Amino acid sequence: MAKQNERIAVAKTYKIYIGGKFPRTESGRYFTLEDGEGNVIANMCRGSRKDFRNAVVAARNAQSGWAKTSAYLRGQILYRIAEMLEGRREQFVAELKLQGSTKRAAEKEVDQSIDRLIYFAGWADKYQQVFSSVNPVASSHFNFSVLEPTGVVAMLTPDESSLLGMISNLAPAIAGGNTCIALASESMPLCAISFAEVLHASDVPGGVVNILTGLRSELTSQFASHMDVNAVIYCDASEAVAKTVQELAADNIKHVIGRDRVDWNSDAENPYMIRDTQEVKTTWHPIGT
Amino acid sequence: MATPENKLAFDGGWEYDPAPESTDHVNIKKRYGLFINGEFVAPEKGKYFDTVNPATEEKICRVAEGTEADIDKAVKAAREAYQTSWGRMKPAERGKYIYRIARIMQERAREFSVIESLDGGKPIRESRDVDIPLAAAHFFYYAGWADKLEYAFPGRKAKSLGVAGQVIPWNFPLLMAAWKIAPAIACGNTVVLKPAETTPLTALKLAEVIADAGLPPGVVNIVTGAGAAGAAVVQHPDVDKVAFTGSTNVGRSIQKALAGTNKKYTLELGGKAANIIFADAAIDQAVEGIVNGIFFNQGHVCCAGSRLLVQESVADEVIAKLKDRMETLIVGDPLDKNTDIGAINSLMQLEKVQSYLKIGKAEGAEMHQSSCRVPKKGYWCRPTIFTGVSQSNRVVQEEIFGPVLAIQTFRREDEAIIKANNTPYGLSGGVWTDKGSKIFKMTQDMRAGVVWANTFNKFDPTSPFGGYKESGVGREGGLHGLDAYVKLGA
Numbered sequence: 179m180a181k182q183n184e185r186i187a188v189a190k191t192y193k194i195y196i197g198g199k200f201p202r203t204e205s206g207r208y209f210t211l212e213d214g215e216g217n218v219i220a221n222m223c224r225g226s227r228k229d230f231r232n233a234v235v236a237a238r239n240a241q242s243g244w245a246k247t248s249a250y251l252r253g254q255i256l257y258r259i260a261e262m263l264e265g266r267r268e269q270f271v272a273e274l275k276l277q278g279s280t281k282r283a284a285e286k287e288v289d290q291s292i293d294r295l296i297y298f299a300g301w302a303d304k305y306q307q308v309f310s311s312v313n314p315v316a317s318s319h320f321n322f323s324v325l326e327p328t329g330v331v332a333m334l335t336p337d338e339s340s341l342l343g344m345i346s347n348l349a350p351a352i353a354g355g356n357t358c359i360a361l362a363s364e365s366m367p368l369c370a371i372s373f374a375e376v377l378h379a380s381d382v383p384g385g386v387v388n389i390l391t392g393l394r395s396e397l398t399s400q401f402a403s404h405m406d407v408n409a410v411i412y413c414d415a416s417e418a419v420a421k422t423v424q425e426l427a428a429d430n431i432k433h434v435i436g437r438d439r440v441d442w443n444s445d446a447e448n449p450y451m452i453r454d455t456q457e458v459k460t461t462w463h464p465i466g467t
Numbered sequence: 468m469a470t471p472e473n474k475l476a477f478d479g480g481w482e483y484d485p486a487p488e489s490t491d492h493v494n495i496k497k498r499y500g501l502f503i504n505g506e507f508v509a510p511e512k513g514k515y516f517d518t519v520n521p522a523t524e525e526k527i528c529r530v531a532e533g534t535e536a537d538i539d540k541a542v543k544a545a546r547e548a549y550q551t552s553w554g555r556m557k558p559a560e561r562g563k564y565i566y567r568i569a570r571i572m573q574e575r576a577r578e579f580s581v582i583e584s585l586d587g588g589k590p591i592r593e594s595r596d597v598d599i600p601l602a603a604a605h606f607f608y609y610a611g612w613a614d615k616l617e618y619a620f621p622g623r624k625a626k627s628l629g630v631a632g633q634v635i636p637w638n639f640p641l642l643m644a645a646w647k648i649a650p651a652i653a654c655g656n657t658v659v660l661k662p663a664e665t666t667p668l669t670a671l672k673l674a675e676v677i678a679d680a681g682l683p684p685g686v687v688n689i690v691t692g693a694g695a696a697g698a699a700v701v702q703h704p705d706v707d708k709v710a711f712t713g714s715t716n717v718g719r720s721i722q723k724a725l726a727g728t729n730k731k732y733t734l735e736l737g738g739k740a741a742n743i744i745f746a747d748a749a750i751d752q753a754v755e756g757i758v759n760g761i762f763f764n765q766g767h768v769c770c771a772g773s774r775l776l777v778q779e780s781v782a783d784e785v786i787a788k789l790k791d792r793m794e795t796l797i798v799g800d801p802l803d804k805n806t807d808i809g810a811i812n813s814l815m816q817l818e819k820v821q822s823y824l825k826i827g828k829a830e831g832a833e834m835h836q837s838s839c840r841v842p843k844k845g846y847w848c849r850p851t852i853f854t855g856v857s858q859s860n861r862v863v864q865e866e867i868f869g870p871v872l873a874i875q876t877f878r879r880e881d882e883a884i885i886k887a888n889n890t891p892y893g894l895s896g897g898v899w900t901d902k903g904s905k906i907f908k909m910t911q912d913m914r915a916g917v918v919w920a921n922t923f924n925k926f927d928p929t930s931p932f933g934g935y936k937e938s939g940v941g942r943e944g945g946l947h948g949l950d951a952y953v954k955l956g957a
Contacts, residue, residue, distance in 0.1 A: 311945065321930050323945065431719060433940060
């Protein structure tokens with residue numbers, strides 16, 4: 179019981195993030211997040227199939243605009259996300275601790291998350307030069323191949339690395355001009371939604387990143403099977419789940435990217451993670467008068 | 468034939484004399500076994516099937532029908548070769564073997580061309596000038612990569628995968644075999660290849676070349692057969708990588724079948740490319756581009772320009788010129804050097820194309836065909852266009868894989884883009900305009916893996932090829948084509 183005159187803390191309602199807005203789940207359902215002692219931390223939105231479909235619509239609508247945003251600006255926006263996260267460092271450390279991390283581990287995870295954003299911010303205007311080519315065809319044509327974003331990427335982010343793991347999947351996808359729908363860690367969902375607030379304050383256009391919370395068992399098949407999603411990423415999935423994702427993804431020939439047993443601390447900084455969600459486009463034009 | 472109103476009626480009513488390519492220099496055995504572990508062997512079940520010349524409906528020879536047991540034998544041979552010879556060989560030496568393949572193919576190019584046209588029905592002009600030289604060029608190109616892989620993937624070490632199982636289509640039989648085999652073996656993998664049922668011969672001749680080039684036994688295994696043999700290749704547990712070119716439906720079932728297996732895969736699937744003609748284009752060149760886009764190889768081309776989007780202000784002019792040009796196309800003997808359009812590859816495909824002609828008409832489109840004569844025997848389809856189609860018509864949305872063009876009009880650039888991108892496919896596209904900035908806008912906005920501006924249907928070993936959306940996964944050709952055949956480690 180609070181003493182008289184003591185200020186009552188204002189608890190946060192954790193909602194989901196779709197199209198640059200923070201709605202509750204349309205389903206009205208929730209799941210309870212508890213700390214180690216069984217105390218309720220928050221009632222999280224138990225996102226539904228319909229929420230996911232709404233998120234795909236938002237991501238699709240944002241797609242061509244984001245893909246056409248200059249590489250320089252995408253880099254600056256990613257950098258801006260890092261700046262905002264740095265400013266909220268203490269909040270994220272506190273949330274990680276609330277979900278069971280030690281102080282040291284929480285600080286490390288937040289710091290690395292910030293640094294990862296900076297890392298991919300820097301790639302935004304460079305990966306194209308590393309991976310594109312001018313092709314010396316034998317006929318009299320100018321021929322070149324460039325990368326383009328594959329489109330809308332659905333991602334089942336890691337359960338255990340709830341902030342760093344999610345950012346390590348989001349950052350390369352959006353650095354490359356894709357728009358995304360991420361399913362947050364089920365066991366540690368707090369940071370994902372707080373991260374949506376960071377995104378919201380970082381000049382990331384609405385719909386570029388959409389974040390849902392919910393039950394993985396319920397949403398995995400939706401993420402894998404939606405016909406207007408171009409690529410699906412799954413992280414740390416069991417063999418059975420990986421198989422299900424791969425099978426359902428085939429309905430519209432999605433790219434399937436499995437990121438299992440990735441050490442998010444040390445093994446998630448390379449431009450190949452950007453390339454995973456890119457298409458190669460080759461253009462021909464005659465050379466003549 | 469040409470009518471007086473036709474502005475292209477230069478022939479004055481005269482007909483071309485036959486100009487057939489000679490066939491006396493071609494060696495085709497009466498019967499072919501399966502090429503496993505460096506030699507031709509009889510199929511386990513002892514069954515053979517006829518391969519038929521689609522231009523005459525006559526049997527050319529008999530070919531072994533491989534089954535699961537044969538595939539298993541081939542995969543074992545490939546695994547053995549991977550572990551004992553090819554996988555351990557110095558990359559530069561691997562490259563030299565592959566160069567040999569390219570050189571022998573060049574030496575025997577005319578023989579390959581004739582067999583390709585006999586077995587598949589494509590005009591000799593195309594097999595001679597496109598298929599066979601490009602196939603040899605693919606081997607030559609990838610041979611050179613064998614000892615240079617460390618430069619292809621900055622910051623990563625590329626390692627071979629093991630055994631690649633490859634299933635190829637009937638539209639470019641030898642070229643597809645080259646697209647699949649050359650990068651696979653250059654990267655140090657070994658191969659089991661299943662050619663298409665209706666066009667097995669040039670792959671079997673390639674097997675002879677591979678044997679002549681002295682490759683260690685088992686590096687390349689070629690197992691002919693029907694769909695079941697292809698499925699056995701895909702499903703074999705000791706295959707590390709699957710490469711498939713064919714229809715989106717089969718590709719989808721392959722992707723499903725591979726779920727949970729950890730096999731790497733590339734899928735090069737169907738297409739329904741839009742060829743977009745602007746009013747400011749060089750119209751006569753554009754008409755040539757339309758013809759090349761849809762009638763090249765009888766339209767049996769996954770990246771064919773099977774949808775024409777023409778700007779409204781020039782639509783009448785373009786369609787009239789196209790009709791005139793269609794009248795001049797010679798449909799007939801694939802071995803004749805004057806032939807523009809050869810035979811439809813098989814009876815099954817002919818029936819499929821014909822069913823789409825019915826569908827198009829039933830949906831209310833107006834059909835126009837050239838008035839050319841076609842031979843009595845064999846499988847033929849006159850060049851065909853549909854006008855008055857709408858975006859949802861099946862002849863606009865679905866891949867017909869024949870000499871059938873659906874024509875729509877547009878007014879504005881953004882309308883053209885919306886229509887161009889409005890199919891589940893995303894393999895290729897074309898744009899014709901004299902304005903450079905418009906070329907870049909259109910080619911950027913088309914959601915397709917290969918885009919031709921003021922040209923169409925050009926291919927090169929150095930040029931990556933492959934689709935967006937339901938047209939597939941991965942690229943073949945060029946530096947990007949290596950990726951499918953390596954795993955990248957730190």
